[in-house]
Amino acid sequence: MGTDVLDILANKKVLYAEDEKGIRKHISEVLELFFDTVVSVEDGLEATYEMDVNRYDVLMFDICMPHLDGLSAIKKIREKDKKIPIIILSAHAEKEYLWKAVELKISKYLVKPYDTYDLKEALKIVALELVDNHLEIPLKDGYVYNPVKKVVHHEQEEKQLTLKESRLLEYFITRANQSISFDEIGAYLWDSEIPQKEAIKSVIKELRKKIGKACITNIYGIGYLLEL
Amino acid sequence: MNFKSLSHSVSVKTKTIVLVLIVIVILSAIFFLIRYNDIKNVAKSNQLSELKRVTVVYQETLKRIRKFYITRGYANINSYGIREAFERSDFMALHTLSLPRWKVITKENRFLTSFCFYDRKGKLLTYFGQKPQEKLSYVDTVKKPYDGFWYAGGRFRYHTVSEARDGNNRIVGYVVFVIDPRYFLEQIHKIMDIDAYIYYEHSKKPLLFSMDKDSPIVRVISQDNFSSLKEVALDGRVFVPYTIVGKGLGKNNDFKIIFLQDITHWKEIVDKAILQSIIVMVLLILITMLVMNYGFDIILHQLDELNAKLMHSQSELQAINKDLQKRVQQEIELKLKKEREANEKERILVHQSKLASMGEMIGNIAHQWRQPLTELSSILINMEMFFDRGKLTKERLQTRIEDADMQIKFMSRTIDDFRNFFSSGKQKESLSISVPFGKVEKLMRASLKNNGITFCLDIQDDFVLFVYPNEITQALLNLVSNAKDILVERSVGTGKISLKAYSEKGKNIIEVRDNAGGVETDPIERIFEPYFSTKHATSGTGIGLYMTKIIIEKNNAGMIVVHNDEEGAVFQIIFPNKE
Numbered sequence A: 001m002g003t004d005v006l007d008i009l010a011n012k013k014v015l016y017a018e019d020e021k022g023i024r025k026h027i028s029e030v031l032e033l034f035f036d037t038v039v040s041v042e043d044g045l046e047a048t049y050e051m052d053v054n055r056y057d058v059l060m061f062d063i064c065m066p067h068l069d070g071l072s073a074i075k076k077i078r079e080k081d082k083k084i085p086i087i088i089l090s091a092h093a094e095k096e097y098l099w100k101a102v103e104l105k106i107s108k109y110l111v112k113p114y115d116t117y118d119l120k121e122a123l124k125i126v127a128l129e130l131v132d133n134h135l136e137i138p139l140k141d142g143y144v145y146n147p148v149k150k151v152v153h154h155e156q157e158e159k160q161l162t163l164k165e166s167r168l169l170e171y172f173i174t175r176a177n178q179s180i181s182f183d184e185i186g187a188y189l190w191d192s193e194i195p196q197k198e199a200i201k202s203v204i205k206e207l208r209k210k211i212g213k214a215c216i217t218n219i220y221g222i223g224y225l226l227e228l
Numbered sequence B: 001m002n003f004k005s006l007s008h009s010v011s012v013k014t015k016t017i018v019l020v021l022i023v024i025v026i027l028s029a030i031f032f033l034i035r036y037n038d039i040k041n042v043a044k045s046n047q048l049s050e051l052k053r054v055t056v057v058y059q060e061t062l063k064r065i066r067k068f069y070i071t072r073g074y075a076n077i078n079s080y081g082i083r084e085a086f087e088r089s090d091f092m093a094l095h096t097l098s099l100p101r102w103k104v105i106t107k108e109n110r111f112l113t114s115f116c117f118y119d120r121k122g123k124l125l126t127y128f129g130q131k132p133q134e135k136l137s138y139v140d141t142v143k144k145p146y147d148g149f150w151y152a153g154g155r156f157r158y159h160t161v162s163e164a165r166d167g168n169n170r171i172v173g174y175v176v177f178v179i180d181p182r183y184f185l186e187q188i189h190k191i192m193d194i195d196a197y198i199y200y201e202h203s204k205k206p207l208l209f210s211m212d213k214d215s216p217i218v219r220v221i222s223q224d225n226f227s228s229l230k231e232v233a234l235d236g237r238v239f240v241p242y243t244i245v246g247k248g249l250g251k252n253n254d255f256k257i258i259f260l261q262d263i264t265h266w267k268e269i270v271d272k273a274i275l276q277s278i279i280v281m282v283l284l285i286l287i288t289m290l291v292m293n294y295g296f297d298i299i300l301h302q303l304d305e306l307n308a309k310l311m312h313s314q315s316e317l318q319a320i321n322k323d324l325q326k327r328v329q330q331e332i333e334l335k336l337k338k339e340r341e342a343n344e345k346e347r348i349l350v351h352q353s354k355l356a357s358m359g360e361m362i363g364n365i366a367h368q369w370r371q372p373l374t375e376l377s378s379i380l381i382n383m384e385m386f387f388d389r390g391k392l393t394k395e396r397l398q399t400r401i402e403d404a405d406m407q408i409k410f411m412s413r414t415i416d417d418f419r420n421f422f423s424s425g426k427q428k429e430s431l432s433i434s435v436p437f438g439k440v441e442k443l444m445r446a447s448l449k450n451n452g453i454t455f456c457l458d459i460q461d462d463f464v465l466f467v468y469p470n471e472i473t474q475a476l477l478n479l480v481s482n483a484k485d486i487l488v489e490r491s492v493g494t495g496k497i498s499l500k501a502y503s504e505k506g507k508n509i510i511e512v513r514d515n516a517g518g519v520e521t522d523p524i525e526r527i528f529e530p531y532f533s534t535k536h537a538t539s540g541t542g543i544g545l546y547m548t549k550i551i552i553e554k555n556n557a558g559m560i561v562v563h564n565d566e567e568g569a570v571f572q573i574i575f576p577n578k579e
Helices: A005-011 A021-034 A044-053 A070-080 A095-103 A116-130 A163-174 A182-190 A197-211 B006-077 B082-088 B091-108 B182-192 B264-388 B394-423 B434-450 B469-489 B524-528 B544-555
Strands: A013-017 A037-041 A058-062 A086-090 A108-111 A144-146 A151-154 A157-160 A179-181 A216-219 A223-226 B112-119 B124-129 B146-152 B155-165 B171-179 B195-200 B207-210 B232-234 B237-246 B255-262 B429-432 B454-459 B464-467 B496-504 B507-514 B559-564 B569-576
Touching: A005 A021, A005 A116, A005 A163, A013 A021, A013 A044, A021 A037, A021 B264, A021 B394, A037 A044, A044 A058, A044 A070, A058 A070, A070 A086, A070 A095, A086 A116, A095 A108, A108 A116, A116 B264, A163 A182, A163 A197, A163 A223, A179 A182, A182 A197, A182 A223, A197 A216, B006 B082, B006 B091, B006 B146, B006 B155, B006 B171, B006 B182, B006 B237, B006 B264, B082 B091, B082 B155, B082 B171, B091 B112, B091 B124, B182 B195, B237 B264, B264 B394, B264 B434, B264 B469, B264 B544, B394 B434, B429 B434, B429 B469, B434 B454, B434 B469, B434 B496, B464 B469, B469 B496, B469 B507, B469 B544, B469 B569, B524 B544, B524 B559, B544 B559
Parallel strands: A013 A037, A013 A058, A058 A086, A086 A108, B454 B496
Antiparallel strands: A144 A151, A151 A157, A179 A223, A216 A223, B112 B124, B112 B171, B146 B155, B155 B171, B195 B207, B195 B255, B232 B237, B237 B255, B429 B464, B496 B507, B507 B569, B559 B569
C-alpha cells in the first residue's frame, strides 16, 4: 500500500448506518479493511444513540432509514459535533437532499449504487479531512508525524506509533493548543469502558518518548495540551 | 311523371268523349227501343181489347136488332087482319093494314131500308121503302125465325124473317125487315167511336160499306189485303183493321166486318216518343260532350297544373332530397368524425393512462431494484476490496457469489411480479380483497419505504369481489401512488397511507386514506375529470384518478367517492354486497 492516504483511517472508528442488512454486512466488511473499528447500526435513531455513547472519527449514513432518516440524524449530531466528517449514501439525487447535505457540511455525498472507486475516493476525502490535508505534520523540536504510516521522524530516526498512540496523537493534533481532559481522552480511546488514569498516563508517557517531551504539556488537575 | 304533350292528352280526351258518347247512344237506343216496345205493346193490347169490345158490341147489336125486328114482325103478323090477308094473299089489305106501322118503324131506324111481305112460297106480296127482291130464295132452307146477311141483286143487306102461321100452324107468309148493314157500323161508332167498314168479297168486286155521318156512302177500297191488326194508311191517317167474320145466308153470304181503328194518335205518340228520345239523346250527347269537354279541359288543366306543381315539388323534393342526403352525409361524417375523435381521445387516454401506470410501475420497479442493485454493488465493492488486499479467499468469493445470486433472483422475481400484473386477469373472477391488497403492498412497498411513507394494511372484513383482478389492483395502485405523490410533493414528514377493507350496511368498502392534508379542489369531484391534475406537471398526468373511476364504475360495478377528513383525503371504493 505504501503511501496510501487511506491508511490514515487505520486507527479510526467509523459509525455506519444502513437499514438494509445485506448492504450493511458487505460494506461493513469493506470498511473494516480501512478502519480500526466499524460500528454499524440499522437506523438514524440508533446512530444518534451510538453517537451519544461513543466517540467516532467518521460517520457514514444512509438517508432512507426507518424511524429517523439519515439527514435528520446528522442534523442532531451536528448540534454537538461540527467537525466530524460525514459520508452520505443515498439513492436520491434530488436537489433538496443535496441542499440539506450542503447545510450539514457533508464531506461526500455518494449516490447509490456506487462502485469501489467512488467509495475509495469518498474515504480519501474523509481521510485527508481528518489530517487537515497534511500528510506530514511537523511537531515541536524537529519531530514530524506521518499520519499515513503512523510514524514519527526525528533526525533520520523513524519511530512507529502504536494504534493507541497514533490515535491519541492525531486526536491531540486536531485539537492543538487546546486542553483536553482525562475523561475526553479516556472516552475517545476506550469508548464506554471507564479507563484508569494510570492507563492514560502510561499511553502519554509512551507517546512522549516518541514525539519528544516538549509537545505535550501537563495541565494539572485537568488534562493535557499539545502545542504546535 | 310528365304529360309528354298536350296532343297526347287531347287524343285521350277525344277518345274518352267518343267512347262515352257511344255508350250514351247505345243506352239511349236501348231506352228508346224499350219505350217504343212499351208503347207498341200498350197499343197492341189496347187494340186487342178494342177488338174484343168491337166484337162484343157487334154481337150484342146483332142480338138486339134480331130480337127487335123479329118481334116486330110477329107483332105485325098478330095484328088485326094480317094473318087473314096472308091467307088470302091480299097484298092490298097487307099494305093498308101495315102502313101506320111502317110510318112508326121507319122513324125509329133510318137504316131500315124495306118492310116487306112475302107469301108462303117467298113471293113478294107488298113492301114499304126500297124495293126488295121479288123472291126470297133462301126461305125454304133456313130455320124460322131467321136473321142474317144476304147478298142479292148487287145489294148486301141484313134481313130478319118472321113467319106467319094459320090455325093449323102452317106458314102462310113472311114478314121481312131489310136493314142496311151500316146500321151496325153506326152502332159501333156510337158506342165505341170507331170507324168500321163491312167488306164483302164474294161479289164481282168487293163491296165495302162505310158509315158517313150524313150520307152513308160506300167506298170501294182498292186494297183488299186487310188482315187483322196490320196497319193501313188511308187518307193520311193510320188505321188498324179488326176483322170479324159475319155469318151470312149460305156459304156465299159469309163476309167480313172490318173495323178500322184510327191509331194515328198512337202513331203520333210513338213518333213523339221517338222524337223525344232523339231530342233527349241529342241533348244528352251535347250536354255530355260539353260537360266532358269542359270537364276534361278543367281536369286536364288541373292535371297540368297539378303536374306542374308535382314537377315543381318533385324538383324541390329532389333538391331537398339531395340537400338532405348531403346533410345526412355531412352529419354522418361529422358524427363519425366526432366518434372517431372521441374514440381516439379515449384511446389516447387509455394509452396515456397505460403509459402512466407503466411509468409508475417502472418507477416502482426502480424502487424495488434500487436496494438489490445497491446490494449487488456493495458485494462487488466488497469482493474487489478484499481482492485488492489479497484477502479474497475462495470461501469468501463463494459466499459473495451466493449473495449476489440471491439478489439477482430477487430482482428477477420483482420483474415477474410486475409483468404478471400487466399480463394477467383478463376475466372477471371472484377475488378475496386480501389478494389485491397483498399485490399493492408488494408492488408499492419499496417505493413507499424509499419515500419514508408508512404503509398500513387493514383488512377488517375479508370480503370477496367479482371483478377483473388486475383492474382492481391497478385502481388501488393508482390511489396509493396518488397519495404517495401528494405526500412527497407536500413534504409531509411522517407520511402515512392506510389501505382498509370493511363491510358496512350491506356494502363492501375499500378505503385509501392519507395524511397529506386533503384534496384542495372545489368541487372535490373534479379530481376525477380527465386531464385534471393538482400535481406538478412533472409528476402527474391527470389520468390516474379518471382511469380509476372508469375502471371502478364502468368495468367493475363499483362506485368511487372522495372526501377530506382532518388528516387528509379519503377515497372510498364502494361495492354493493351481493349477499
